Amino acid sequence: xxxxxxxxxxxxxxxxxxxxxxxxxxxxxxxxxxxxxxxxxxxxxxxxxxxxxxxxxxxxxxxxxxxxxxxxxxxxxxxxxxxxxxxxxxxxxxxxxxxxxxxxxxxxxxxxxxxxxxxxxxxxxxxxxxxxxxxxxxxxxxxxxxxxxxxxxxxxxxxxxxxxxxxxxxxxxxxxxxxxxxxxxxxxxxxxxxxxxxxxxxxxxxxxxxxxxxxxxxxxxxxxxxxxxxxxxxxxxxxxxxxxxxxxxxxxxxxxxxxxxxxxxxxxxxxxxxxxxxxxxxxxxxxxxxxxxxxxxxxxxxxxxxxxxxxxxxxxxxxxxxxxxxxxxxxxxxxxxxxxxxxxxxxxxxxxxxxxxxxxxxxxxxxxxxxxxxxxxxxxxxxxxxxxxxxxxxxxxxxxxxxxxxxxxxxxxxxxxxxxxxxxxxxxxxxxxxxxxxxxxxxxxxxxxxxxxxxxxxxxxxxxxxxxxxxxxxxxxxxxxxxxxxxxxxxxxxxxxxxxxxxxxxxxxxxxxxxxxxxxxxxxxxxxxxxxxxxxxxxxxxxxxxxxxxxxxxxxxxxxxxxxxxxxxxxxxx
Numbered sequence: 001x002x003x004x005x006x007x008x009x010x011x012x013x014x015x016x017x018x019x020x021x022x023x024x025x026x027x028x029x030x031x032x033x034x035x036x037x038x039x040x041x042x043x044x045x046x047x048x049x050x051x052x053x054x055x056x057x058x059x060x061x062x063x064x065x066x067x068x069x070x071x072x073x074x075x076x077x078x079x080x081x082x083x084x085x086x087x088x089x090x091x092x093x094x095x096x097x098x099x100x101x102x103x104x105x106x107x108x109x110x111x112x113x114x115x116x117x118x119x120x121x122x123x124x125x126x127x128x129x130x131x132x133x134x135x136x137x138x139x140x141x142x143x144x145x146x147x148x149x150x151x152x153x154x155x156x157x158x159x160x161x162x163x164x165x166x167x168x169x170x171x172x173x174x175x176x177x178x179x180x181x182x183x184x185x186x187x188x189x190x191x192x193x194x195x196x197x198x199x200x201x202x203x204x205x206x207x208x209x210x211x212x213x214x215x216x217x218x219x220x221x222x223x224x225x226x227x228x229x230x231x232x233x234x235x236x237x238x239x240x241x242x243x244x245x246x247x248x249x250x251x252x253x254x255x256x257x258x259x260x261x262x263x264x265x266x267x268x269x270x271x272x273x274x275x276x277x278x279x280x281x282x283x284x285x286x287x288x289x290x291x292x293x294x295x296x297x298x299x300x301x302x303x304x305x306x307x308x309x310x311x312x313x314x315x316x317x318x319x320x321x322x323x324x325x326x327x328x329x330x331x332x333x334x335x336x337x338x339x340x341x342x343x344x345x346x347x348x349x350x351x352x353x354x355x356x357x358x359x360x361x362x363x364x365x366x367x368x369x370x371x372x373x374x375x376x377x378x379x380x381x382x383x384x385x386x387x388x389x390x391x392x393x394x395x396x397x398x399x400x401x402x403x404x405x406x407x408x409x410x411x412x413x414x415x416x417x418x419x420x421x422x423x424x425x426x427x428x429x430x431x432x433x434x435x436x437x438x439x440x441x442x443x444x445x446x447x448x449x450x451x452x453x454x455x456x457x458x459x460x461x462x463x464x465x466x467x468x469x470x471x472x473x474x475x476x477x478x479x480x481x482x483x484x485x486x487x488x489x490x491x492x493x494x495x496x497x498x499x500x501x502x503x504x505x506x507x508x509x510x511x512x513x514x515x516x517x518x519x520x521x522x523x524x525x526x527x528x529x530x531x532x533x534x535x536x537x538x539x540x541x542x543x544x545x546x547x548x549x550x551x552x553x554x555x556x557x558x559x560x561x562x563x564x565x566x567x568x569x570x571x572x573x574x
Contacts, residue, residue, distance in 0.1 A: 065119040067107075067140040067278070069324070070099070072114050073133045087112050087335065088290075095133050102127050108280040112287055112331045113324075117280045141279045141324065173253040174405035174415065177375060178425060181400050184257055184470035187432050191504060191541055192474065194258030194431030195495055196438075198224060199247060200294035200337075201424075202285050203239035203301060204269040211240055213248030213407040216498050217263060224292060228267040229281045237408050239267065241416060242300045244407035246424035246431075249498055253413055254405045257428030257470065260498050264292050269301055282361075283328045289337075295434050296338040296445075298427035299329070299367075300420035302359035315357055319389040323360035326367075333366030338434075338442040340427045342419035343371040343395040344384035351385075358384045358394045368430070368446050369394045370423040371464060372401020379463060383419060386461035395464040396446060397453050399425045429470045436474060436539050437481035448476045482538030485511045489564035494556060496573075501547030503572065507540040507558055515561040518542045520554045520570075528554070535560060546572055 075092045091109045099106065099116070103124055106116040117140050120128060129137050170188055172179060179185050206226055209218065217223055249259035266285030282301075289297055303325065320326060329339045341362045346355035362369040362384070372380040380401050386394035401422035408414040430445055440448075450456060452473040454466030485508070492506040505518055516535035521527050528549060533542055542558075551574055557567045 065121040066125075067117055067119045067280075068125060068128075069113075069138045069140055069280075070104070070116050070118060070128060071135045071137070072116075073135050075114070086114075087331065091116060098131065098133075099128070102131070104128060108284045110280075110283055110287060112283070112328065112335075170255055171252040172255045173250070174413070175253075175255045178400040178404050179255070179257070179470075181373075181375070181377065182425065182429070182468040182470050183472065184425070184429060184468075186471045187429075187474045188255065188257060191497060191502075191543060192257075192432040192435055193260030193498060194247070194428065194435055195260035195504070196492070196506075197258065197261045197296065197431040197434045198264065198292065198294040199258055199261045199427060199431050200264045200266065200289035200292065200297040201239065201243050201246075202266050202268050202282065202289070202297060202299045203242050205234045205236045205267055206239040206243060206265045207235075207237070209240060209243070209263075209265075211244065211248075211407040212411050213244040213250045213254055213413075214240075216249045216259070217247065220496075220498065222260075222262045224262050224264040226265045226267070227285070227288060229285045229288075230267055230270045232270070234267075234270055237406075238269075238300075238420065239265065241406035241408055241414075242298065242420055242424050245404060245421050246298060246428040248407055250413075251499060254407065257425065258431035259428075261428075261431045264289055264294055279324045282325045286328050286332055286339075290332060290335055294337060295438075296340065296427055296430045297332065298424050299339060299341040299361060300423050302342060302344040302362055315355070316389045318357065318360055318363040320363050320365040320392065321390075323363070325361040326364040329361045329364035330366045333364075333442040336441060338430055338445045339364070339367050340423050340430060341367045341369050342423040343369045345382040345418050345420075347371075347380075347382050347384045349381070356385055358386060358388065362394060363388045365392070366442055366446075367396075368426060368449065369396050369464070370419060370426045371395035371398045371462075372417075372419045372422040373398045373467060374402045375400060377467060380417070380419075382417075383422075386464070393459050393461050393464060397426060397449055397464055397468045398422070398466060399468050426468060429468060429473060432470070432474050433477040436478040439481065440477055444480075445477075448473045448480075452476055478539060482536055485509060485513075485537035487511075489558065489560055489566050491556075491558050491566050491568060494568075494570045497543070501545055502543040503546045503570070505542045505544065505556060505558065507535070507542060509535050509537055509540055509560055510562065510564055511537045512562055513537050513560045513564075516540060516542060517559045518544065519557045520544065520546070520549070521557065523553060523555070 072095045088111055090111055091114060104118045106118050108117045128134055209223060244254060244256060246256045247258045247261055247263050248254050248256045266289055268281040268285040332339050343362045344359040346359060348354035348356060358369055361367060371383040374380050388394055399422045401419050402417040403415045404421040405413055406416045406421055433445055434440060449468060450465040452469045455463060456465050459465045487510055489510055490508040494503050494505045497504055507516060513535045515532060517532045519527050520529040529544055531544060549572055551572050553569060553571050555567060555569055559565045
């Protein structure tokens with residue numbers, strides 16, 4: 001496989017940023033949000049975005065009306081209805097009709113904030129604001145992604161090329177360095193790969209995940225879905241590159257911690273030009289990922305400066321409660337979704353010389369904000385610092401953000417840098433934590449990551465709680481699951497390990513379990529495989545080598561040394 005060097009110029013969190021940089025709009029149009037009391041209806045997609053091959057040109061269009069959020073009053077609810085149920089219901093039709101009757105054309109509808117976004121001329125805005133069910137209006141911020149350029153260096157083929165790869169042995173290639181720096185090799189070696197966990201990504205173009213790093217994902221039907229929330233076609237490598245760091249698998253070249261997870265991608269950024277995007281794309285994408293049932297979302301995008309004349313946020317407003325992107329991250333966490341966010345590439349030595357601080361949505365109260373270190377574990381100079389405007393420590397944790405292996409152009413790989421490529425490493429670790437303990441909530445996940453990091457007892461506003469210790473965080477998650485074992489034996493659906501002949505039988509054992517026995521039996525009753533392993537109360541994963549078994553239907557039987565037993569069926573394919 002040929003791998004070439006490439007230089008990338010991106011407007012996402014993929015390298016150190018220049019403070020205050022702005023790009024001129026290219027045919028962009030303003031939008032507004034109309035927000036209802038409990039849910040934010042986000043309307044509209046970026047208008048005027050150019051096709052992938054188009055060149056930027058001066059804006060000669062007539063300015064269109066400002067876009068607003070329209071927040072609506074709370075809908076009637078039953079006293080026993082939890083807030084979460086209201087947040088996930090569509091915007092009330094009884095509010096949409098009168099809005100349309102006065103001339104409002106909703107573009108994006110947000111369930112979470114019970115709101116819509118729409119373009120409103122001044123006179124129409126006054127009419128809408130006076131409606132009895134409209135709580136408030138607010139201009140839709142046009143966000144300028146942290147200006148950056150990410151050097152992508154060629155990555156030569158691994159010395160352990162295809163001819164020397166061993167069956168069932170994970171060969172990490174260039175991913176070994178970053179993974180070893182956060183003690184992430186041991187969990188992968190134990191067979192933890194995020195299986196059964198749904199991982200979402202908010203980013204730019206994913207190139208339909210046609211890169212070889214995603215071949216196993218596609219072959220095993222673990223691509224849950226991709227959706228584009230922007231207008232126009234686009235190219236670029238940022239989205240696919242970020243995703244590959246977390247879930248990619250190409251033995252001998254690149255391995256992500258969650259290479260066995262199910263994956264969803266929402267394109268909310270347009271990377272053809274360094275232009276502003278609108279926050280309703282972000283909220284719409286995050287809400288969609290929640291509706292797909294994702295457990296953890298990676299956000300390798302962030303915003304600092306905004307267009308002159310637009311609704312802008314000052315550093316003092318990055319307080320975890322003001323920006324709509326930030327509030328959306330908090331709402332996702334309230335609904336049980338863990339959100340991992342790149343801290344941003346706006347760091348430097350002196351806050352007077354750059355933006356310096358973490359950007360939105362890394363300032364969210366519930367986000368896991370990830371900064372970057374160099375291969376020698378020193379803080380990467382571009383990694384954004386804290387505190388937030390309201391005095392909270394950020395970032396939360398650090399991982400390597402320089403010389404990170406990622407999928408890139410065509411079927412090539414490159415070494416890239418930026419907090420964009422730091423956060424997906426943590427996202428992969430979170431997927432492993434949820435694999436061993438699905439009951440963990442977002443705040444529990446963050447607490448375990450913080451408590452097991454390198455400076456857990458002396459956190460600060462540059463390095464947060466320190467460098468991630470993946471193995472310690474995952475073992476802590478597993479230990480918590482074992483504290484409350486079920487009363488009966490439970491067995492989840494067995495699955496084939498990626499690129500391996502092993503069949504994994506996930507077993508959740510009751511209290512006092514010390515041994516587990518697993519057998520495979522043919523339909524005629526002949527036992528063809530049997531193993532006995534040390535068992536523990538709570539989660540266990542029993543791997544069976546089925547390389548010599550012919551394809552077909554088998555019955556499995558699991559027994560504990562305490563007398564519990566369960567049976568099921570599994571189909572083995574080539």
